[in-house]
Amino acid sequence: MPRPAFQLYNTMTRAVGPIVPLDPAGKRVTLYVCGPTIYDYAHIGNFRTYVAGDLLRRALKHFDYQVDHVMQFTDVDDKTIRGSREKNLPLREYTAIYREAFLKDAKELNIQVAERTPNATEHIPAMIALIQKLVDKKAAYVSDDGSVYFRINAFPKYGCLCHLDLANLMTGARVSQDEYEKEGVGDFVLWKKWVAADGDVGWDSPWGKGRPGWHIECSALSMEHLGSQIDIHGGGTDLRFPHHENEIAQSEAATGLPFVRHWFHVEHLLVDGQKMSKSLRNMYTVRDVLQRGYSGRELRYALLSGANYAKNLNFTWQGMDDARTALARIDEWHKRIKAAATGATAADESAASLNLFQSIDEAIAQDLNINDLLGTLFTWIRTSNKALDEGTLTPPQALAYLQAWDRLDAILGLGEVAVAIPPEVQTLIDERAAARQAKNFAKSDELRKAIEALGWKVKDTAKGQELSKS
RNA sequence: GGCGGGGUAGCCAAGUGGUAAGGCACGGCUCUGCAAAAGCCGAAUACGUGGGUUCGAUUCCCGCCCUCGCCUCCA
Known part of the structure; x- marks a missing residue:
């Protein structure tokens, strides 16, 4: 009996459909999941997304795909800069703390880490090159303040992922009133001009010292590691707009190719409703x-x-x-x-x-x-x-x-993890076995309490005592 | 205003044009020195609401109610 084809909901088409890899052999699947901004410990809501991404990854492997998975760490933005300044640490040292914490937590959750987990700041040249391409194509412009913006009017398909009609956006919703240096309110920053609050964080570029905008990171890293087009791109549902919409715009404006085949979005976690x-x-x-x-x-x-x-x-x-x-x-x-x-x-x-x-x-x-x-x-x-x-x-x-x-x-990924029994617990277990052999149940009960005090539960079965961590 | 997701027993949650998986909780039983655990069995008068289509609707269509999101920080 043939195995069923793996089907996944695609946010772009709003339909469940099969994964059709770009790989002519149909074997390799490229997967990019937007990673965390490492300015603090990730919360369980963040991890819901990564657990779901892990499920997707494992499912693909289950269907014998060869998964090439990339997840970036965003290690430069307003929050990381602010945090590092507050802690008086260099940005790199500050973000390293939360990068490690994330990986440790992911391990706790038995999340298989992506093949590659680049930090954004390791790929500044790729971002600059991508921005340059957009500037050359007139899809981006340098504003009066020295930052570079993407011109969404240059990309007629803008809004295709979220099915947004730009004329129908709720007027004034959360559009900042003071961004008059942009040509259009929907234009988004690709390169942020250095300001004093950035301290020593900044990179030289054709547009002067500054740092990349958030959206360009994912496009640049995705393309650098997986190519101009990929099979599946995922993340939390909140990233659909504007983040992923912007990724599509800047990527496709630069390459002229469809950026992503299948969009995968994970709904949010609520706590007590x-x-x-x-x-x-x-x-x-x-x-x-x-x-x-x-x-x-x-x-x-x-x-x-x-x-x-x-x-x-x-x-x-x-x-x-x-x-x-x-x-x-x-x-x-x-x-x-x-x-x-x-x-x-x-x-x-x-x-x-x-x-x-x-x-x-x-x-x-x-x-x-x-x-x-x-x-x-x-x-x-x-x-x-x-x-x-x-x-x-x-x-x-x-x-x-x-x-x-x-x-x-x-x-x-739920397999029981074998836990080593500490020697002091083992000693008590052995003593208890002897007491039980001698039908000394008073001592047996006493020892059970002693074992419990050490954080272990013991139960008596036909085959003898069974230990578990309480 | 635009776009989208939900409403299935006490709680969580799959699913289907032919009267509905599973988990947790609950009850009974078995096992057991005790305890705990586990196992088996069981009950539940569960498909938001009003219409329509149909031999038959929880499932399809239309309306309504409730609820949760997104509409330029966000997993």
Whole structure:
């Protein structure tokens, strides 16, 4: 039976459609996801986007694509400059702190880091070259203040991604009143002229000392690393406008080629039904979540399963508890099925024909339908647990489930992380085993308490004691 | 004003032109020195609303209500 084609919603066309790679061999897929501005710790809303991007990346690999994935770090902008000045650190040192923090948090969430994660400031010459090209083509102009702007009138398709009718924009909404140096209100900055507040941050350019605008970064980095055209470009939904719209304009005005084939946007995370904001005190970082005693994989599960990537996801602590319980159920099953598969040399074909693999393919091929996938998983769990209870599951059948799980988890990224048992806990466990052997239950209970005090939970099963981190 | 996303049991959430996955919570049972956990089973009179099309609509069409976004800082 042929595998289904991987289909993904495309914001540009507003339809779910297959990924058709530019690669003539149809193997390599180029993926660019707009990365964070590293001026502070990223919050869980940011990470929802990156977890979704990771899901996409893993799904592509599941369908045997060779993924070439780039994510930039924005390490120069108003906020990074302000932060570094406040902390009295050179910009590079200041942003390095948050770059590392991001990577650490991403690891906590089992996010596969992109093949390349350039910092924007490592590619200033590419940005200058791109801007020069736009100036040469009269798609950009130098304003009276010495900054360079993109002229959106030079790009008739402007608004195509967001389906905006420029004549219909809400008048006066958030258009700054004082930007009279621009020809049109929609024109956006490509190169920002140095000002005193920038301190020692600045690069020489044909238009004098300054720094790149935000939008040009992604175009320049995408083109430099992946070529003039790419397959998939993604990010948070808020980037659709103006960021991605501007990327299209400046990229296509420069190259004359369609910039991106498939646009992938991730909806926002809400907390307790509300937008995250500092004033509501509901803005959590990954660290905050870990500090509350949850694990990265519990957060990953909550971010993946809370809603399809294209819908708002409401983060709650109740949701984290639900995630914890559901994950524990998966873990229990995994242990059981693994034990049951011991000794099997080959998976049972008839068990495999329960369409285990096919149901994985079908769910994920349909616009990353993660909840359908989880529904399938929990149905396997119930079915195989029942067979285990009844003693009717053979080792080769168990192996079939185990193999299906491995394949599934390559997408979910939820595999249990083995935790080393500290020696002092191991000592108590050994003592307890002896006490239990001697039917000294008073001592056994005492030792259980001692183990709990060290942060571990012990439970008694038919096969002896089982430890888990509490 | 323009454009778009939602409204499915107590909570979260898939999905389909033929009366609806899954998770959490809940109840029963099994297991168990106790505890905890786990497993199995179960219940739920769940598709915002008014029309229309249809043999049949939660699903398609029209209207309405509610809700959340975006419309030049933002994942």
